[in-house]
Amino acid sequence: MIHPHTELRFVNDEVGHGVVATQFIPAGTITWVLDKLDRQFTPQQFQKMNELYQHILETYSFRNNHGNFVLCWDHGRFVNHSFKSNCLSTAYDFEIAIRDIEAGEQLTDDYGYLNISTPFKAANEGTKRKTVYPNDLETYYPIWDKLLAANFPKIATVSQPLAPLLTAKMKIEMDKVLKGEKPLASILELYYKSK
Secondary structure, eight states: OBOSSEEEEEEETTTEEEEEESSOBOTTOEEEEOOTTSEEEOHHHHHHSOHHHHHHHHHHEEEOTTSOEEEOSSGGGGOEEOTTOSEEEOTTSEEEESSOBOTTOBOEEOGGGTTOSSOEEOOOOSSSOOEEOTTHHHHHHHHHHHHHHHHGGGGGGSOOTTGGGSOHHHHHHHHHHHTTSSOOOOGGGGOOOOO
């Protein structure tokens, strides 16, 4: 489930629709949680689907570390790519804001950590990276781990409207990290290496 202080809006002709903050969302806020309504499709199920359904899943889902296609039931599936993303996935089935997100600003993910199937050239944002590749997690995980490490402790200091959706296992793991009893898991744990 996507953060409740967001809505789906038309951004422009190039991007189409995106998820936009309706209120200020501070860094460290959980912006998305894998919940019981999200659907998962195995690679085998995907292969048996007709091309129309495959195209929908390729467009609106991400792949987890098992290679399953995860289709968000709400407008979380419309979060757009950015090389300067303001949200970042964790190894705990939720994402956090890695910087403050202002009202009216899009929530964005770097699709490089979403296990895409094929490379694509993204909009020019003035960054060195111009293309998203299926193995970007292997290349950029040290950078993303540092961003997570800098912002994960803030989880305990800001309002968390999505906290009730965290599973007991997620809460236990998160609490151990926040208390310093366990190291923060690397985002590399999300990587799915297709065969």
